[in-house]
Amino acid sequence: MKHHCTLKHDIFKEFLAEFLGTFVLVLFGCGSVAQTVLSRNTMGEPLTIHLGFTTGLMMGVYIAGGIWKFPIYVIAQLLGAFAGAAGVFGLYYDAFMEFTSGILSVTGINATGHIFASYPGRHLTILGGFVDQVIGTGVLVLCILAITDKRNIGAPKGVEPLAIGLIILGISISMGMNCGYPLNPARDLGPRLFTAMAGWGMEVFSTADHWWWIPVFGPLIGGITGAVVYFLLIELHHSDPSEKAQQKPEEEEDEEEDEDSSLRDKYEMITMG
Amino acid sequence: MKHHCTLKHDIFKEFLAEFLGTFVLVLFGCGSVAQTVLSRNTMGEPLTIHLGFTTGLMMGVYIAGGIWKFPIYVIAQLLGAFAGAAGVFGLYYDAFMEFTSGILSVTGINATGHIFASYPGRHLTILGGFVDQVIGTGVLVLCILAITDKRNIGAPKGVEPLAIGLIILGISISMGMNCGYPLNPARDLGPRLFTAMAGWGMEVFSTADHWWWIPVFGPLIGGITGAVVYFLLIELHHSDPSEKAQQKPEEEEDEEEDEDSSLRDKYEMITMG
Amino acid sequence: MKHHCTLKHDIFKEFLAEFLGTFVLVLFGCGSVAQTVLSRNTMGEPLTIHLGFTTGLMMGVYIAGGIWKFPIYVIAQLLGAFAGAAGVFGLYYDAFMEFTSGILSVTGINATGHIFASYPGRHLTILGGFVDQVIGTGVLVLCILAITDKRNIGAPKGVEPLAIGLIILGISISMGMNCGYPLNPARDLGPRLFTAMAGWGMEVFSTADHWWWIPVFGPLIGGITGAVVYFLLIELHHSDPSEKAQQKPEEEEDEEEDEDSSLRDKYEMITMG
């Protein structure tokens, strides 16, 4: 009974942390796009947008701590991202009204939908978009696993958020030209839902051949791919199983289990990134 | 009696540290705006201004250490910000004279008042400006609390100033389009007082519907909001009260007191940021 | 027999780590060039390219850990760089097709070969290119040795990848105008091989007076030069041999051996950078 209460409390605690971390990530990230778009590039540029998501993720990780879990907290992330988008809209409400003359749209010279969610570049095919999200999220997960791998070089405790943020800087600079870098289902879908409800309408889902599902499902495949690649190429080889098997065969199985659960924990941990 | 002397010395010590920290923050921050404005954007750009406040806050925190207190040291911060503005004016006196032909004003093509204090963008309403300062300062306080929270992931000792500086980078890039990012009453009011006295005149207070009070009172509301949000969503849940209450109920109350005073201390600590 | 297996496993492990680290370095680095070139500078600029290689090296070091070895793993690096180039081509396949109209070339207004490998600026002579690579790689090795030198100030454990990445930022900003900054035989030759096979043809080797061998052999000379300079000017003087020789002459020789092997190990370690 007491255990049950504790569990419920832990879930509630992690739910709130997930919510607040994703809120800050989207507030900084989408806010930096808003500042660039609404000022017609006079107060922002691609690099400031990249740095907005970079610092947003850094701070999101500091806030949400080491307690990111998937998939039960995907709701918390969705709500956090939705609230972050609302925050950006509230913060820049006057600027939105001036920029759009009150007409919120996802296409045209005064389009503002791409402030909140990803839309594909004109050159991009559906297959290209899916590949983009698989590669981008795969590399993100790969690098997070390396940075937090205590048996690799690893970032010191408390410095991981800074190092993880720099992955986003790298990805945004090198893989951002196709469709931005959503890289997380909730980060993209939450703000898209907000725009659908706040005046941009259902076009946010229907436009570009129903693009919206690519940044939702692509990152899932990409995340798993990245985790598997890191496991097969790096983690699997940290200890020498053949040697240890001879010395203490009974612990060997445990270790494998540990590796499996460690892999699972880690993948759960990185779903927000 | 001895205790009284020590207390007076501690207050004096913290007063000086506050003063010098805010001086450097404003010297770097307003200096970077001066470099950009006075060179007519040839030697600066929005990003360099953001980095000026970022590094300024980093260095201000290294100088003022962990001894920031509010509200008794608000005078120290005001004086430090005033002195920092004077430093910028002294450093670029020749450039100011050339740029302005000696006419110091807050509006027009040769305006220089916005080098020192915040002024609202044309699109901004009074309500929008107040919301801007509440959200911006709220997020700042939220992130500082996360970075310095020893029960969260937390930045390592001595790295906090670097991480805190990166919050300013994030905020400036994502929330700077409305009115800059004053985020601290003293940082904005001190330099504004300097300009009022150094030749810009009382227009620095009267312009834009007496804008000056927004960045003075908005950050106060925002700071409290951010601290309350972090407390309610994160800090409150660090330990499980229900479980501990059963084991050692007499310590429970102390802990709650600790949490309250810890919250109060932390909020005092962040008033400069 | 058991020892033999362990050795083989260790080689295999390091081979995979080398491969994956170089893959990520090239994916980030060449990806950032691709984003800049293919967007015709609207979504990238020189600074984002520099930051792409900077973050790429940071992450490559976190992935490959402290197990970089040369020369037996040069094959792993070549394959990793080749795979990274293939990743960039796959990621931006649609954009490549639109930008080039399907004609992949190394010269002309729609040239894309320089996304993957280095080509000299028009002003550069062969001698100038060789000197460029010797100085650039020399400084890279010099700085890596300083950052990882435990008897110098040294970066903390786990922070080395961040500091090492910043060397690349410095070099790219100060020594990138002649021919980019290949600085590593495999990083340049791997992607060049990919372009030769993927449609750019043998021109990638023949163009600019067979430039390709400069970034292959220049870095080798430069790396050795940098290591020798650091050894002679800094490492050699860390301990005072004359004093120690009197106290414990029998350990003196060991120490010299240690210094030799340490130097060798360190040079092997930095071949990827």
Add this chain to the structure above:
Amino acid sequence: MKHHCTLKHDIFKEFLAEFLGTFVLVLFGCGSVAQTVLSRNTMGEPLTIHLGFTTGLMMGVYIAGGIWKFPIYVIAQLLGAFAGAAGVFGLYYDAFMEFTSGILSVTGINATGHIFASYPGRHLTILGGFVDQVIGTGVLVLCILAITDKRNIGAPKGVEPLAIGLIILGISISMGMNCGYPLNPARDLGPRLFTAMAGWGMEVFSTADHWWWIPVFGPLIGGITGAVVYFLLIELHHSDPSEKAQQKPEEEEDEEEDEDSSLRDKYEMITMG
């Protein structure tokens, strides 16, 4: 006798470290100016120059370690800066020849003298230049003292070079418009001597009313000012003398001596920055 040898060895060791550290600082810093000027701003911009000096100082501190001494090593710094300038000229010899058509000058549209040493902006008076160097170097010394002050918040061991480099980023962005940011006699005079000898002629000394002595003597005054300010406002108050005097009056004097020598050591330490 043995002590004499050790002392001589220590001086030699520090001389070499000073030399190499300043060499790298100038190679990165002046190299980034060269890349920007010689490419006519296509491969560089003010921000890349700032980052060039930032990373240059970071790496210079990692190389020279904690052994910077003044004034006996000013010769080492001068030689290092001279060699760094020669390195930049060698690296970009082809580009210099193309850019200047072989005519090396300090004025005019093809001027290249300012790649190596500081020259004042047109708006700057002699007094303004002197004030600029006093304020700039004063703040630099102030911040270095804060970052390395173990009784303040302080950067962790091995992270100081990164934090110190960020001071340069801040200063260059906020105080660089008058005359760049020489901030160190040797860093400016060494490369100026190189240009005088390498073909730019004595104009490098005579131009702008013999400007050359300002960045030589201004930083000396500024450095002392910054150290005195930090001592009076921060260091002096770290411990409470009145209280300790009562408890252990005999140690009190020692502590004061320690503080004096600590101040002296620290000032010696920062002369390169």
